[in-house]
Amino acid sequence: MKSINFLFITVFLFAFNIQSYANENFVILYKSSNTSKDTLKSNKKRTAKLSYDVVPPIIRATGDQLYCPQSNINIVTDINITYDLSEPSTQAVYIQISSGYSSGFDKLELLNPASHPLITTSWDITAGKLKLSSPTGVNVLYTDFIAAIKDVVFSNSSAGAAGTRTFSITIGQANYLPSTQHYYLFVPSIGISWTSAKIAAEASTYYGLKGYLATILSADEAKLIGEQASGTGWIGGSDAEIEGVWKWVTGPEAGTVFWNGTASGSTPNFAFWNSGEPNQLGDEDYAHITQPGVGIRGSWNDLSNTGDTSGSYQPKGYVVEYGGMLGESPLEIAASTKITIPAATPAPNLDTVCDSGVITLKASSNTGTVIRWFDALVGGNLLASGNTYTTPFISSTTTYYIDAGCESNRKPITAVVNSTPLPPTAGQPVYYNCGPGSAIIKASSNIGTINWFTTAAGGTSLFNGNSFITPVISSNTTYYAEANNAGCINSNRTPVHIEVYTPPVVTNENVILCQSKTVTLDAGISGMSYLWSNGATTQTTDITKAGTYTVDVTSPSPENCTSRKTIIVDEHYFPEINRIIINGTQVEIQLKKEEPYFEYSVDGINFQDSNIFYDVPGGLHTAYVKEKNGCGGIGLDFVVLVFPAFFTPNNDSYNDLWEVTGMENYPQAQVTIFDRYGKLIAQLNASKMSWDGTFEKTPMPASDYWYALKIDDSKPILRGHFSLKR
Incomplete structure (x- = not known):
């Protein structure tokens, strides 16, 4: 499926009298939504071709005006309709907001309806279209329509309205888009195939213009066709020739590629697919405007030639476009006017003062109208006119108001007066650092922020902020805090001192704890405060278990520098001889548990790390095993028997x-x-x-x-x- 979504508003004025103003054969394809299914089938089998010699009317209107929101303005300053004297009347005229339309806020209405008793109005909020017609259904003289059109007014109920509105006044039922000078007509036809819709569109004419399935090249065209039309249906895009290469295959744009690939593809021209479209399922080779309520309003999906037989993806008709074919001249059965809402835009206020002074403010207008400067949002005194305004001498921030001619559209613009801050206050008189490293120093002022320097005057700011993490320092250092409020600087810098102390020098240790004994751990420095990981607070502590112990050694005030010493305590066990293996003169002493901190001897004098001895003399000996650090040892007698060879x-x-x-x-x-x-x-x-x-x-x-x-x-x-x- 494929989809589109656009924002634009068009105002059309349509006078509907196809039979009176068709100067060529016109194929009647429009069917009421109430037409029965049998009637539709009958209409598909035949067309009524009518030929008249009546010259189509020509509409010319003027009206390029400025509009202030929440007021009424006539859509034309003048209008004239030239018509064939044999046909001085028509059934209806349509006025549509054809670009910039804001649904729910914009409105067209006939002022003083009592002055136009032969005309009634109907407002279509979806299409942004006002219909003028006879209350009895008979034709209305063009002269009466001219008088009524002059009394049609536009209004917008939002104070924040902006932009431009284009109004289209058209004779004929098709919607007219001034930006293309083309006409668009939705033809309802439940279940019609894309192929049949293409044939029917190309068989129709509109005041001599040849029809074709609509091609959509811009956002305003897509909005008019997809959002402001009376229905949705087939348009002239297809990738039937090359899968994934979408072209416009109808009208003067035939052969123009507008999309490559699936939903993640690319576009060399305008495209407005619904989310996830085109998904290229099966033989979905034809573009269709998505039904309202499915995804993005007015967007496109891809369907097979026949679509679904029911539901949201069943074709409901097709959109015919007229205009742009080779050799055709634009019709003049439509005219357009526009209004622009003047808006003043404040320029960025780069001009500020410290404490007091004058400030020059600047602004611009979207319409070129003169900017007006006031001292109030509503009413107030007109202070100046022009794109710039220089304030009087002011000592505080002051708001002024500007507009481009519409009081309801005024905007504030502020002249900023910044106060010079007081000298900064240091977070504390002196900061202390234990050993080399960074320090966190603080300062504050009554307003603004703090810049930090290394000198009492001049130099380059190192950091901006109330809290400054210094570089690594190893000796006493002074930084200077300066208060800055949006460029208003107090030059009296506040010194912030850092004193660097040498923390206690400690040395980590590894200590041996003999099995079932007690060992004393020592912080190693006297005259300090101590906190051991076992809770002790003295310089030494006795322990009976192996493990890792720490002691925080803190120097006396005012330094209060702390160093942490770590002592790893390893417990060494007593050796236990399991057996002595004698193989000739080779002796091996086997223990119940070998440890690297044991050493061995067979004479009690010479000890070694290995538990194997060679060339042991025959006779009675003692095997000795001891812990290397003095935790104790054990001995066991053995005999070596030597048999002479x-x-x-x-x-x-x-x-x-x-x-x-x-x-x-x-x-x-x-x-x-x-x-x-x-x-x-x-x-x-x-x-x-x-x-x-x-x-x-x-x-x-x-x-x-x-x-x-x-x-x-x-x-x-x-x-x-x-x-x-x-």
């Missing part, structure tokens, strides 16, 4: 005996030695700790021998072998 029993005092080092620590231990055939050779125990390489005092040959060590019944038997070398 060989021995040489040759009485040279070196390796003459084979014995298990460390076995002496196990009183119940027993070692059984076998030869390669499994023969028991010797047994070692607490009473005999070594073997000399003999069996029953006979030396055994060099060979490999096997052993089995049983420490006690709770431990597994250790097995291995060694070599006897000769």
Whole structure:
């Protein structure tokens, strides 16, 4: 669907007598809204072509006038109708506000109706059209219409009315638009297709002008056709040739592209689609003025050739436009006049004074009329005339009033007198800053705003406002506040001092808390005020739990600078040995919970971070584990058994005996030695700790021998072998 919305008002004067003033064949297509469906169908099948030799009348009117709102004004200063003497009368004349129409405020009416007994009036508020006709339905002489038209007045009920109104006086039922000099006629025809409407429009003529489905090229044309017409229907736009490329395909504008794409498309010319249109649903290739109540009044939608069979998108007729075809001359059956509401526009008041003086005010008029200056909105004294006015010597802001000739349309214009403010008052005598940084300083005055400077006179303003956030400062500094009221400056600047103090110097710490112990935290600086995160207010505080603690250290008055110290307390646990793993001479001390703050030793002297030791001598040892920061430690004995891989029993005092080092620590231990055939050779125990390489005092040959060590019944038997070398 497609839509349009325009604001313009046109006044038409129409004299309706088609049969009397058609100088060419005229196809009668107009049908009353009360016409039956059968009659409509019958009318579609036939047309009445009438031919007359009567010359169409010619209307000429004058009246380019100024109008003051809330008053009456004649729409013409003079009017003349030239007509064929054989036809001195017509049925009706129409006067329409054809541009600038303000519905509900603008009105046309016949003044002194008693002076025109042969004429009655009918005001159409929607169309902005006044109809003059006979109360009995007979024709009325043009001379009577001329006299009545001279008594037709325009009025607007709003004091704030503005702009221009154009009035069209037309003989004939079609609406006349002065800006195009074309005529527009809505033809009701329920359910007519776009194709049939195009054919019917092009078959009609109007006082010799050839008709066509209306093409809309401007806002005032769209408003007259879409808002002020008696109905809505087909117009001459289509994208049937190329989908999405909308053209005017009728009349003198045929072939002109006015839209590309869907609702989010673009327009090289005027277009007035309803919201969301054209939506290109199905075969919706033809433009239609949207029915009132659907979207934007007077806007367009896109429909299929036949539209819907009922409802809001069923075609109700079509709009025929007359005029502009090649070789046609404009008709003179319509005339137009206009009124302009004079308005004075104040110029921006750039001229102000401080405390007192004279001010020159300026204004302009939309009509070129002389500006009048008054001292009151209504009535009052006329002070001056012209586009400028210089006030007398004034000491306070004063409002004057201007108009361009209409008292009801006066506007205020103000001569501004600004007061010079008093010297600023500082927010406090001295501001204090703890350490380098920005400070927020304040000042105020009785009127206006504050400008801040670094000098007592001259210089450039750093900031405008009552509250100033300074740049970062590291030493005592003075800024100066100056009061400014719209350019009226008090040059006596007020100093605002900032003193910078050094805050207490604190150092953050990490503290170790031994398991189940108490540790004392210290703020580190004496002679201050303290506030710990645990509520303590002394320099030190004792704590028993790990965590993050803070203390705010505040220097004495007048400094009162606060620094925050953070102390992270980590609790270190006591080590607990889970077991000691011995693999030959490699010893591993395993804890129940490893921590990086533990260190290890197997001699009690040399400690290391690793819990694994290599080449530990055989024998009894103690495994030591301690916390590095002195929270305590633990020890556990262990034995390393060393089985020699060989021995040489040759009485040279070196390796003459084979014995298990460390076995002496196990009183119940027993070692059984076998030869390669499994023969028991010797047994070692607490009473005999070594073997000399003999069996029953006979030396055994060099060979490999096997052993089995049983420490006690709770431990597994250790097995291995060694070599006897000769």
